[in-house]
Amino acid sequence: MALIILRCVFLLCAGGVSAIINTSLSSDTSTAVPWLIFAGIMTLATVVVVGDIYAPRKRIDTISAVYFGVLIGVLLTYILWIAIAPLMDQSFNGRGLQLVIGLLMCYICTSVLLQTKDDFRFLIPYVEFVREVKGFKPLVLDTSVVIDGRIADLVGTGVFDNQLIMPRFALTELQAIADSSDKLRRTRGRRGLDVLNRMRADENVDLMIFDRELPELAGQTVDLKLVLLAKHLDGKVVTGDFNLNKVAKLHNVPVINLNEISNSLRPVFLPDETFRIKVIKAGEGPEQGIGYLDDGTMVVIEGARHKIGQDLDVRVTSTLQTNAGKMIFAKVESR
Numbered sequence: 381m382a383l384i385i386l387r388c389v390f391l392l393c394a395g396g397v398s399a400i401i402n403t404s405l406s407s408d409t410s411t412a413v414p415w416l417i418f419a420g421i422m423t424l425a426t427v428v429v430v431g432d433i434y435a436p437r438k439r440i441d442t443i444s445a446v447y448f449g450v451l452i453g454v455l456l457t458y459i460l461w462i463a464i465a466p467l468m469d470q471s472f473n474g475r476g477l478q479l480v481i482g483l484l485m486c487y488i489c490t491s492v493l494l495q496t497k498d499d500f501r502f503l504i505p506y507v508e509f510v511r512e513v514k515g516f517k518p519l520v521l522d523t524s525v526v527i528d529g530r531i532a533d534l535v536g537t538g539v540f541d542n543q544l545i546m547p548r549f550a551l552t553e554l555q556a557i558a559d560s561s562d563k564l565r566r567t568r569g570r571r572g573l574d575v576l577n578r579m580r581a582d583e584n585v586d587l588m589i590f591d592r593e594l595p596e597l598a599g600q601t602v603d604l605k606l607v608l609l610a611k612h613l614d615g616k617v618v619t620g621d622f623n624l625n626k627v628a629k630l631h632n633v634p635v636i637n638l639n640e641i642s643n644s645l646r647p648v649f650l651p652d653e654t655f656r657i658k659v660i661k662a663g664e665g666p667e668q669g670i671g672y673l674d675d676g677t678m679v680v681i682e683g684a685r686h687k688i689g690q691d692l693d694v695r696v697t698s699t700l701q702t703n704a705g706k707m708i709f710a711k712v713e714s715r
Contacts, residue, residue: 387429394425442494449490456489457482495592518543518615519636522606523554525618527572530638532579543586545615546576549597549605551589607631646675646706649696654713658691659684673708682711 398421402414461478519542525531526546534540554576558569579585594612597605603624608631610617616634619625628635649655659669662685669684671694681694694710701707 391425394421445493449493450486453486453489456485518545518613519618520545520610520615522619523550524621526575527568528620529575532575535585545590547590607633651696653696656693659688677706679708
């Protein structure tokens, strides 16, 4: 409602501006000119409103960079003109030179801010408000977590509202995997690219490709680049790689490990609880059978070696947590 009122007031103001311009015209002006001025200004105002309606998602950091770039450029132009004006000939009309200096300063300042806007945050209330809503720490993705694909499902649930960062060097590595001559690696790489495209197409996911090459990243391995980039952005690394997890912790960079999240969400079975499971194969023990829960948790069943393919009621005897996940030991429930 506020935007509708703002747009209506803007159109009324545009009509008022055209009226002010028409009143300043001389009396011998053709009667068609005021109407042309009115139609031109109202058309321009309508185009601005329509463009605003059809571009609802605007990057506040980019808009702020443009605003500040133009403002700083105008201020620098004013200061430079004060400095060089006494050196000019009194008969020289410096209006054109002043416009050229202003054009150059505005372009240079805006370009610098657009290229370095990720290195600092504007201390503007609305910019900070948006950053808090979207999550303070950005999440830096590695290739393994994109190929895995669970990150897209996890972000789609709304658990994470942070900005997702996909570094260009990690994307290059992913493209190299997708172009590999090995069929399995090629399939994994293409799956990772599909996951990225799926997240970019989701309007609720804030995914950004980080293109800048920081000096401290030169000559480093991909894993170390991810850690240093997360440290530079004051963010977190999202991975499923055990080694990258260790490297990040050595550099005091927070890590979100999808395997740990997956393990923490698995159902908890306490000793003496019963459930039904299908025996898939024989175990290592003489009387053991193996079954799997829906989340992939392996269940070792005593007395089920000769009941492969059957659905059995089993009773939990103990559980074991390993690096690979959780194992449940059970025995066949006697009727």
